[in-house]
Amino acid sequence: MNRKSILSIYRQLLREVHKQYTLQNNNPYWKLELIKIFRQNQNVNDKELLVKSNQDAFDLLSFLKSNRRYSELMAQSNKLYGLTEQQRIEKTANRVGLKTPSDQDILLPFESMPS
Amino acid sequence: MNKLNSLLLRPPLPASFFIFRQSHILVKSDSKRIPITTTTNNTTTNANTIITNNIFFSPRFYSAEAGLTRSNIEARIIDIIKSFDKVDPKKVSPHSKFADDLGLDSLDTVEVVMNIEEDFSIEIPDKEADEIRSIKDAVDYISKRDEAH
Structure with a gap:
């Protein structure tokens, strides 16, 4: 564990967070939080703590990376991956030339009923 | 409308090469209207109600831009x-x-x-x-x- 490897992990973490959070949500909160954590541990001299935090950072990086890779692969092989139930049903109906009824269509018979 | 359609089909290049600027396919003013006699049916038609000769096609090229300076x-x-x-x-x-x-x-x-x-x-x-x-x-x-x- 040297200075270079820590900076490398930091750089890759920033990149992953940018891709997965900042770009997706248009919100730099996660990035700022990451920067804050690295800054907090900037002057740590305790060797054990250093090793532990470095391992944590490395674990987080592999988790973020593999999660993104997993989603990318799933999205490639499965068109319905990542859709909500509603979207999935709509797409399935469209596939056979049908449309899911709108809320209006469902409510209409009840509204026209004499009270 | 037919005239307009035939006009749009006229350019030798595919239509996707051009961005049609609607302002240029407007009816020409009376002063510039030239009656054209067509030889086929011998009737005078106002071919210039839709500009045929003055259309300005602005080509937009989708090639890569020059690199950053x-x-x-x-x-x-x-x-x-x-x-x-x-x-x-x-x-x-x-x-x-x-x-x-x-x-x-x-x-x-x-x-x-x-x-x-x-x-x-x-x-x-x-x-x-x-x-x-x-x-x-x-x-x-x-x-x-x-x-x-």
């Missing part, structure tokens, strides 16, 4: 660094070094390089990112990368 890259990088809150904007010059002149530590340098990466939509490998230590280095590196934009 050095001064352009430099200006953008300086802007990125000036917007970094730990940097005093007055100290930033094209020859500043991150650590010596701007007082940035290694973590800050990583952040700055990441910001540059994001702005130019490229990924800089670790080895090369470590070597970027001044604004000049960054400008040199970005001008080497063709895909930066």
Whole structure:
């Protein structure tokens, strides 16, 4: 564990967070939080703590990376991956030339009923 | 409407090469209207109600733009660094070094390089990112990368 490897992990973490959070949500909160954590541990001299935090950072990086890779692969092989139930049903109906009824269509018979 | 359709089909190039500017397919003013006698049916028609000869097709080419110029890259990088809150904007010059002149530590340098990466939509490998230590280095590196934009 040297200075270079820590900076490398930091750089890759920033990149992953940018891709997965900042770009997706248009919100730099996660990035700022990451920067804050690295800054907090900037002057740590305790060797054990250093090793532990470095391992944590490395674990987080592999988790973020593999999660993104997993989603990318799933999205490639499965068109319905990542859709909500509603979207999935709509797409399935469209596939056979049908449309899911709108809320209006469902409510209409009840509204026209004499009270 | 038929005239307009035939007009749109006229250009020898596929329609996708042109962006039609509606203002140019307008009815011409009376002063410029020239009656044209067609030979086929011997009737005088106002062929100029829709401009046929004066249409200005503005071609838009979808080829790649010319690469970034050095001064352009430099200006953008300086802007990125000036917007970094730990940097005093007055100290930033094209020859500043991150650590010596701007007082940035290694973590800050990583952040700055990441910001540059994001702005130019490229990924800089670790080895090369470590070597970027001044604004000049960054400008040199970005001008080497063709895909930066």
